[in-house]
Amino acid sequence: AQKITQTQPGMFVQEKEAVTLDCTYDTSDPSYGLFWYKQPSSGEMIFLIYQGSYDQQNATEGRYSLNFQKARKSANLVISASQLGDSAMYFCAMREPLLGGTDKLIFGTGTRLQVFP
């Protein structure tokens, strides 16, 4: 079975600094996709960034980048120039195949990021 592990329950970072949130995964499927979502206290899961297993380059989206190390099975999220509004829970997720040719997302336990002035 596939698995996503986030070992950091909480992280603190000062405003304008960069922070790395860790994510490791386990799968035997050669084709997979990894996602990062942000969940503020309001509850909505906001899509941040996606990395496909066959993508040659690390994904980037504005201040978010994904440090994808396939051999180590890690997909760490890097947030540059942190802002107070980045304070939230961050979830790493992976596609898991289901019967019938569809997939679902499986999630890690999340990392709570606190940005302080």
Next chain:
Amino acid sequence: KAGVTQTPRYLIKTRGQQVTLSCSPISGHRSVSWYQQTPGQGLQFLFEYFSETQRNKGNFPGRFSGRQFSNSRSEMNVSTLELGDSALYLCASTRGSLAGGETQYFGPGTRLLVL
């Protein structure tokens, strides 16, 4: 383009009652998935609908059911509510399928409290 919308945002029910939650996907998206989020179990997959058909279901009791309409809007129903059903219920939409390399976009969720 409007995002995924869910109604109601908050709901309080008592044990034994039933509840219906609604989700409208992003325009043009035909797949709707539902997830339950609790502090103890985290995020768990409930079911997925595509073109009015349930394609897959997670490991939840039969009290949890859903449906999808021809306009892709989806509802989920929980009958005979239990205290443990208190959770944030998240709906997510995809144009076609995650398996095709697409992304799931989530709504704001419905917070259900069962007393």
